[in-house]
Structure formats: C-alpha cells, structure tokens
Amino acid sequence: MAAKISQATDELRELRCDLGYYKAMHARAVERETVLKQRICEFEERCARQEERIKVLLEVNEKLQARVAWLEQQLFGRKSEQTNPCACEKPDDTLETSGTPALEGEEPKKRGKQPGAKGYGRKRHTHLPTEEILHELPPGRQCCPRCGKPFKVFPGTEDSDEIDWDVRLTRRVHKRVRYRPTCQCGVVPGIVAAPPPPKLIPKGMFTCGFWTRLILDKFLFQRPLYRTRSALALEGLDIPQGTLTGGLRRIEELFQPLYERICARSREARHWHMDETRWRVFAEAEGKTGSLWWLWVVITGDAVAYLLEPTRSASVPQNHLGPDAEGIVSADRYVAYKALGSKIRVAFCWCHVRRDFIEAGDGYKKLAAWGAAWQARIDNIFRINARRVKADPDAFLFEDNALRAALCAMADDRERELQDPALHPAQKAALESLRNHWAGLTIFVSNPAIPMDNNEAERRLRNPVMGRKNYYGSGSLWSGRLAASAFTIFQTCLLNNINPHKFMLDYLQACAANGGLAPRELDAFLPWNLTDAQKVAWRYPELPP
Numbered sequence: 309m310a311a312k313i314s315q316a317t318d319e320l321r322e323l324r325c326d327l328g329y330y331k332a333m334h335a336r337a338v339e340r341e342t343v344l345k346q347r348i349c350e351f352e353e354r355c356a357r358q359e360e361r362i363k364v365l366l367e368v369n370e371k372l373q374a375r376v377a378w379l380e381q382q383l384f385g386r387k388s389e390q391t392n393p394c395a396c397e398k399p400d401d402t403l404e405t406s407g408t409p410a411l412e413g414e415e416p417k418k419r420g421k422q423p424g425a426k427g428y429g430r431k432r433h434t435h436l437p438t439e440e441i442l443h444e445l446p447p448g449r450q451c452c453p454r455c456g457k458p459f460k461v462f463p464g465t466e467d468s469d470e471i472d473w474d475v476r477l478t479r480r481v482h483k484r485v486r487y488r489p490t491c492q493c494g495v496v497p498g499i500v501a502a503p504p505p506p507k508l509i510p511k512g513m514f515t516c517g518f519w520t521r522l523i524l525d526k527f528l529f530q531r532p533l534y535r536t537r538s539a540l541a542l543e544g545l546d547i548p549q550g551t552l553t554g555g556l557r558r559i560e561e562l563f564q565p566l567y568e569r570i571c572a573r574s575r576e577a578r579h580w581h582m583d584e585t586r587w588r589v590f591a592e593a594e595g596k597t598g599s600l601w602w603l604w605v606v607i608t609g610d611a612v613a614y615l616l617e618p619t620r621s622a623s624v625p626q627n628h629l630g631p632d633a634e635g636i637v638s639a640d641r642y643v644a645y646k647a648l649g650s651k652i653r654v655a656f657c658w659c660h661v662r663r664d665f666i667e668a669g670d671g672y673k674k675l676a677a678w679g680a681a682w683q684a685r686i687d688n689i690f691r692i693n694a695r696r697v698k699a700d701p702d703a704f705l706f707e708d709n710a711l712r713a714a715l716c717a718m719a720d721d722r723e724r725e726l727q728d729p730a731l732h733p734a735q736k737a738a739l740e741s742l743r744n745h746w747a748g749l750t751i752f753v754s755n756p757a758i759p760m761d762n763n764e765a766e767r768r769l770r771n772p773v774m775g776r777k778n779y780y781g782s783g784s785l786w787s788g789r790l791a792a793s794a795f796t797i798f799q800t801c802l803l804n805n806i807n808p809h810k811f812m813l814d815y816l817q818a819c820a821a822n823g824g825l826a827p828r829e830l831d832a833f834l835p836w837n838l839t840d841a842q843k844v845a846w847r848y849p850e851l852p853p
Contacts, residue, residue, distance in 0.1 A: 527790075531778065611803070803835075
C-alpha cells in the first residue's frame with residue numbers, strides 16, 4: 309500500500325512538472341502568436357499604405373499622362389476648338405484658344421470664295437494715287453516689216469494695272485527766306501526770316517510722318533525697333549538706337565493725356581470685357597521684385613484700355629473701375645474678377661467651360677465620349693443663343709424659351725452625373741466648376757446683349773502678345789507706359805473703324821503745332837466726339853469712291 313502511494317506521488321510530481329512545462333510552452337506559444345499577429349497587422353497596414361500609395365501614384369500618373377496628351381495637342385494638334393470649320397465666330401488662338409459652334413442648319417464650307425460662286429472681277433484700286441507710264445514700240449518696229457511704211461497711231465491705248473510699293477526716304481531742307489527792312493523806322497531791327505516749321509520735338513531731325521511710321525511699326529505691327537533700324541539702313545538711313553529711344557520717350561508724354569481720356573471713357577460703361585497676360589518690364593520698381601508685370605485689357609463698346617500693372621490682383625480692375633462702378637464684366641474664371649464687389653456681376657466665359665470638357669476628353673481616352681457629349685450640349689446652347697440674338701421680336705420669345713429649357717436640361721444632367729459615386733476626378737472637377745459658376749454663366753440669358761464668351765478680350769490681347777514674343781516686353785517704366793498708351797490708342801481706333809495711321813499723323817501734327825505739347829483741343833481727337841466729316845476722312849478701311 310505504501311509502495312502504491314509512493315508511486316502515485318511520483319506520478320503526481322511528474323504530472324505537475326509536465327503541467328508547468330506545458331504551461332510555460334503554452335505561454336511562449338501565446339506570446340509568439342501575439343507577436344506574429346502584431347507582425348501580421350503591421351504587414352497588413354504596410355500593404356494598405358502601399359496600396360494607397362500605388363493608387364495615388366496611379367492617379368498622379370493618369371493626370372500626368374492627361375497633361376502630356378493635352379500639351380501634345382496644343383503643340384502638334386489643331387489649335388481651334390470648333391466642332392466644324394463653319395463656326396459662327398472666328399476662334400481665338402492667341403493665348404487660350406476659344407471656339408464657338410456653327411449655327412444649326414449651316415453646311416460646312418471652306419474659307420474664301422466658294423466653288424461655283426460668281427466672282428467680282430479684279431479690283432482696280434482706282435482710289436490709290438495713279439502714275440501713268442506710256443509705252444511705245446521701238447522706232448525700228450513702228451513700220452510694216454515688209455514694205456517699210458510707218459504705222460499710224462490708233463486712238464486709245466491698251467491698259468494694264470500693277471501696284472507698286474515704293475519706300476522712299478526724303479531729306480527736307482527748309483529754306484526760310486530772310487528779309488531786311490528798307491525803312492528807317494527802327495521798328496523791325498536787323499534781319500527778319502520766315503518762321504520755322506512746327507516740330508514735334510524741338511531741334512529734332514524727324515518729321516511727324518516719320519515718327520508715325522515708327523510708332524505704327526512697333527506698337528501696331530509689333531516690329532522690334534532694331535529691325536526697323538535695319539530696314540531703314542537698307543534704304544540708306546543709319547540711325548543710332550539712342551536717337552530713336554530718346555524721341556519715343558518725349559512722345560510718351562504726349563500720349564498720356566489722350567490715354568487718360570480713353571481710360572475715363574472706359575469707366576463710364578456698364579459692360580466690360582476683361583483679360584490679362586504677362587508682360588516683362590526689365591526695370592526696378594519700388595515694392596516689386598522681378599521683371600514680371602501684367603498687361604490688362606478692358607474693352608467697352610467704343611474704347612479699349614490697356615493697363616500695365618506690377619500685380620495680377622483684384623486691385624487692378626477695382627482701381628480702374630472705381631468704387632461706384634456698376635455693371636457686368638465678361639471674363640474668365642480667374643479669382644480676381646470674383647472679388648470686384650456686389651455691384652459688379654461677372655459673366656463667365658462659356659468657351660473656358662467648354663475647354664474643361666475638351667481637356668478631359670483629350671487627356672483621358674476613356675472620357676472622350678463623355679467630353680464630346682458635353683461639348684455638344686454647350687454647342688447647342690451657343691446655337692440657340694445665336695438664333696435668339698438674331699431673331700426678330702416675334703421669334704425672340706420662342707428662341708428664348710428654347711434656350712431656358714436647354715439650360716435647365718443641362719443643369720439636370722450635371723446634378724445627375726455628380727451623384728454618381730464612381731465619377732472620375734476629371735469629370736467631377738469639370739462638373740463642379742460648371743455648378744459653382746452657374747450664376748455667372750447664365751447672366752446672358754436675361755441680358756441678350758451680353759455675349760456668351762470673352763473672345764473679344766482675348767483677341768485684343770493677341771496684338772500685344774506678338775510684341776512680347778518679338779521684343780520681350782519693355783526695358784523701362786516709361787517704355788512700358790508708352791506701350792500701354794500706344795496699344796490703347798491704336799486698338800481704340802480700330803474698334804471705331806478709324807485709320808490708325810491718319811489718326812496718329814494728325815495727332816502728332818497737332819502736338820507739333822502746339823509747341824511739342826498735347827493739343828489744347830484734345831476732345832476733338834476722341835473717337836466718340838468726331839464730326840461726320842472727320843469720320844469720313846479717317847475711315848478705316850478706306851472705301852474706294
């Protein structure tokens with residue numbers, strides 16, 4: 309019995325030892341399991357982070373590919389955004405290409421005279437100065453080659469026209485006759501000479517006509533000054549750069565009064581087209597770092613004003629229009645225009661909205677059909693509005709109702725697509741921008757005189773942009789002021805169908821007659837104050853009699 313008890317005790321002791329051993333093994337196993345589970349969790353978290361990073365990288369890569377596709381389209385593709393070549397307005401491809409669709413029912417056609425159309429015949433340009441040159445047969449051919457009897461002149465001539473372009477530089481020598489009194493009154497002492505001709509710049513060697521050509525060449529045709537000097541050198545006139553620069557600096561002062569009057573006229577309007585582009589001014593200015601300035605354009609019904617400013621902030625249009633301005637600004641979606649105050653509403657450009665869907669379709673192939681569908685919706689709005697604007701009073705109401713119905717349908721389509729959780733980010737961005745700017749985009753509905761696009765401003769910036777590409781901007785502050793004032797004067801002339809050359813020549817001659825100062829009767833040179841006779845004299849393009 310004791311032996312059995314001893315054996316049981318030993319077995320119990322062994323079992324207790326085994327129990328401790330297995331408990332320790334179990335604890336270590338649990339610990340290892342906890343560590344492994346923690347490692348698995350960490351690994352899963354790393355995998356999730358990697359998946360998120362991969363997803364982000366894929367999205368970035370997709371955006372970059374879309375950007376590359378759009379840039380390739382801008383570089384190598386067709387610049388116009390028109391859906392067909394027969395658009396109701398010519399597209400603007402200066403800074404940001406804009407297009408408008410063709411009117412419904414119009415057949416696509418090529419530019420120029422159409423096949424089968426009746427021609428106008430060759431223009432004779434009889435309004436140009438005419439020089440008649442008589443051509444005769446050589447003396448040896450004025451007789452019959454067989455018998456030798458002379459020919460008799462037949463009445464009339466065989467006439468043919470040609471246009472010659474003659475560049476002629478002339479040196480004018482003003483010879484003033486001198487007089488000596490023959491009386492002994494002593495009222496007129498010494499020698500008296502005829503008065504000198506008026507000069508734009510005292511002691512200057514160039515006429516008003518010369519300066520007019522030079523200013524037109526640079527600020528209307530955007531030709532760098534050194535190229536003009538090279539062209540003059542071909543004609544035998546070598547002019548130092550400093551001579552021309554000094555003269556232009558004097559002329560800049562003459563432009564400022566006229567420039568200020570045009571800007572004042574611009575402020576009186578109630579509808580403005582606005583846009584801006586960069587312009588380099590290579591001069592130091594207080595509070596300005598770098599050479600990047602901004603050239604703003606403000607267009608009204610009869611005035612075009614260019615503002616050269618060191619900033620692109622909303623303060624520029626605010627300062628130009630003034631605190632009491634009220635009206636509508638046609639512009640793009642740049643944030644500065646949205647800060648003009650409650651009295652000024654911004655009519656956003658539909659061409660910029662349309663471009664969002666074009667870029668989405670060009671950048672993402674899978675969105676091409678979607679982008680084309682939205683372009684078609686916007687094109688339809690353009691067509692209906694074009695018909696509405698041209699409609700007579702009886703048909704206007706019908707087209708107006710059609711326009712409002714199409715816009716309501718577009719808004720419904722926009723909201724329905726925005727509710728799709730699987731919407732692509734590019735689609736979402738374009739549709740949300742459309743929704744956020746909807747109030748400004750629909751201003752034209754209740755104001756038919758307001759256009760749907762801002763192409764007018766973009767086209768008016770085309771000319772200065774060509775100058776920026778050719779001569780990079782302005783080298784000083786006064787040169788920048790001269791550029792802005794010259795752009796303003798020339799584009800205002802063109803807007804009012806005034807010949808810039810005749811206008812500038814008469815203006816500089818008036819300055820010369822006033823002793824090299826701005827004319828006293830400055831209002832007579834403002835396009836909106838011209839008499840009927842002056843409008844005919846300065847009309848552009850000049851119509852033949």
